[in-house]
Amino acid sequence: YTIVLLPGDGVGPEVTRAARDVLSVIGDFYGHDFQFTEHLIGGAAIDETGEPLPEATRAACVAADAVLLGAVGGPKWDGGKARPEQGLLAIRKAMGLFANLRPLQVSPVLAHRSPLKKEIVEGVDLIVFRELTGGVYFGEKTRDDKGATDLCEYTVVEIERVARAAFHTARQRRGKVTSVDKANVMETSRLWREVVTRIHAEEFPEIQLEHALVDSMAMHLIRKPREYDVILTENMFGDILSDEISVLGGSIGLLPSASLGAEGPGLFEPIHGSAPDIAGQDLANPVGTILSAALLLRHSLKLEDEADSIEAAVAAVLAAGAVTADLGGELGTRAATEAVIDAIR
Amino acid sequence: YTIVLLPGDGVGPEVTRAARDVLSVIGDFYGHDFQFTEHLIGGAAIDETGEPLPEATRAACVAADAVLLGAVGGPKWDGGKARPEQGLLAIRKAMGLFANLRPLQVSPVLAHRSPLKKEIVEGVDLIVFRELTGGVYFGEKTRDDKGATDLCEYTVVEIERVARAAFHTARQRRGKVTSVDKANVMETSRLWREVVTRIHAEEFPEIQLEHALVDSMAMHLIRKPREYDVILTENMFGDILSDEISVLGGSIGLLPSASLGAEGPGLFEPIHGSAPDIAGQDLANPVGTILSAALLLRHSLKLEDEADSIEAAVAAVLAAGAVTADLGGELGTRAATEAVIDAIR
Numbered sequence A, B: 001y002t003i004v005l006l007p008g009d010g011v012g013p014e015v016t017r018a019a020r021d022v023l024s025v026i027g028d029f030y031g032h033d034f035q036f037t038e039h040l041i042g043g044a045a046i047d048e049t050g051e052p053l054p055e056a057t058r059a060a061c062v063a064a065d066a067v068l069l070g071a072v073g074g075p076k077w078d079g080g081k082a083r084p085e086q087g088l089l090a091i092r093k094a095m096g097l098f099a100n101l102r103p104l105q106v107s108p109v110l111a112h113r114s115p116l117k118k119e120i121v122e123g124v125d126l127i128v129f130r131e132l133t134g135g136v137y138f139g140e141k142t143r144d145d146k147g148a149t150d151l152c153e154y155t156v157v158e159i160e161r162v163a164r165a166a167f168h169t170a171r172q173r174r175g176k177v178t179s180v181d182k183a184n185v186m187e188t189s190r191l192w193r194e195v196v197t198r199i200h201a202e203e204f205p206e207i208q209l210e211h212a213l214v215d216s217m218a219m220h221l222i223r224k225p226r227e228y229d230v231i232l233t234e235n236m237f238g239d240i241l242s243d244e245i246s247v248l249g250g251s252i253g254l255l256p257s258a259s260l261g262a263e264g265p266g267l268f269e270p271i272h273g274s275a276p277d278i279a280g281q282d283l284a285n286p287v288g289t290i291l292s293a294a295l296l297l298r299h300s301l302k303l304e305d306e307a308d309s310i311e312a313a314v315a316a317v318l319a320a321g322a323v324t325a326d327l328g329g330e331l332g333t334r335a336a337t338e339a340v341i342d343a344i345r
């Protein structure tokens, strides 16, 4: 298996190394040969090549079995012409990654660290399906003396494919999909609602479907997060809502994500950013990236047992309190990674 | 003083009546002559005239000293060609209401009702300035067989005027403005950030200005809401973020809003929606609308003492636990209104 590593910026390299070490142990244990190759993206790529997504990186990613990314961005590149985030957006588009999955489970051992009351967050188990290649992210932009514009675009086909992915997943879970839009204002949202409703009726009538407006959803996710199973939404709303709920479990450092296309390799990355303030100090929580590696095994390499093994090891380590400072623990990035590796062994 | 009442739909008529009664008492007490006229908007207007904003309503609003609105919308009008929300959007545009202010204070007596931990929300005191006449709300929309688009537009002038309003308010508060955008993706956001930065440097250098991305702001508002003073943002982000934080204080039923233009009358309304499920049952919390009436007195009629008097009465009533069911109390809409009126007397 060829796995491309994109360490990127800030804490990216540290957490990517942690996940690679865990994958190597899994490879030894289960007898798989994981070939890792490292490539440049984001600010690191701008520094070296002038471009946030060099052609060599793009070519390696589309040819790989899977891609594991650390983080991109940082104040160092603010105001420059080339922006690190362009690398992330460009690789999503180049790999055709239309569905970004962000699972969130609030572990009972960490529920007390949530800013929300324990009785509200305990037992939360949901997954966000965020559309990743459409919306305002890739529409035409203009700028003149008087002002600026961004075009938000969705095609029927773009909505259909991510809706199907969400309904499929709901089938394997509690059978409920909440589709989020702003249909009282946006035409793309009215189209979104129509298409999701049709795909549901035609292909997944046994799934429970509800629609919510993005503004009220921003409230409901805080008041009653346990009510949700699969949340399906467009690119920008997904960006905002999935970050909002990322604080529910006590630390954003724990959370993984998977970005998938119709076929071809997926891209896996932690939800947290590049955290330049703590970069290179062995302080970053490696768990989000390690759990992203588990999603990589499951979704791109179809190695379910191997994925389960990582997730069980992480759960054991969290339960034992072997955690980094963001969770009130005393371990550094390396030591927390070793704890997971020991638990796998 | 001429005050136009727009009761609208669902619980709108009940809560508007409550606020009007409070205003009448204030008028008697301080010797002002408030002339109330009622007009149609939203679903009620569609039922009667076919249009969500009849011309008579528009004309009355622009000619008034201030406008007090209940709520618009409901499932009854879902899927119809004319939508109740169009009435709200159209009146905002017609009155030139570019700044929507949503103050949020978490009362110590109600902090325990928040879904967030008491130690996180206690003492929150912030105000959101949401731009109200630009962005994706009013840009061109298209639809064809293949897909749909919405245009998000901002002009320099639109950003300047709402930024000035926010900086002015910050001067009278704790002197801090947090401007929220998505400058790593949107051109309108990059313009937003430039214009806000320039207005700050040229006109309000003594104010502390920080910029935040909307996704991380959605997190920060839950993790550390006390850090914010004035939050300045564009129309859609303001819609989402202000609804998100509306749950911090225990009930959205408490929260007022003011929508102001450069000159001319302002429009005042509670943050909550039309709540058709409890409409007409004397269950709605009138406080959000009563506090909106206080904002009306302060901002449009410049009656500061009168506004203070309503706010003090509401605080006393909340402290005494004379509240509606959403706050765990036993009072109906009428009785809760009477409690406020008694406290004013």
Ligand SMILES: CC(C)[C@H](C(=O)O)[C@@H](O)C(=O)O
Pocket: A073, A085, A088, A089, A239, B184, B185, B215
């Ligand atoms: C870095 C940024 C462009 C990106 C996004 O908005 O998609 C990030 O916030 C994310 O969610 O992965």
Ligand SMILES: CC(C)[C@H](C(=O)O)[C@@H](O)C(=O)O
Pocket: A184, A185, A215, B073, B085, B088, B089, B239
């Ligand atoms: C009803 C709707 C169009 C409106 C908006 O999105 O502006 C509402 O959510 C609000 O915040 O006043």
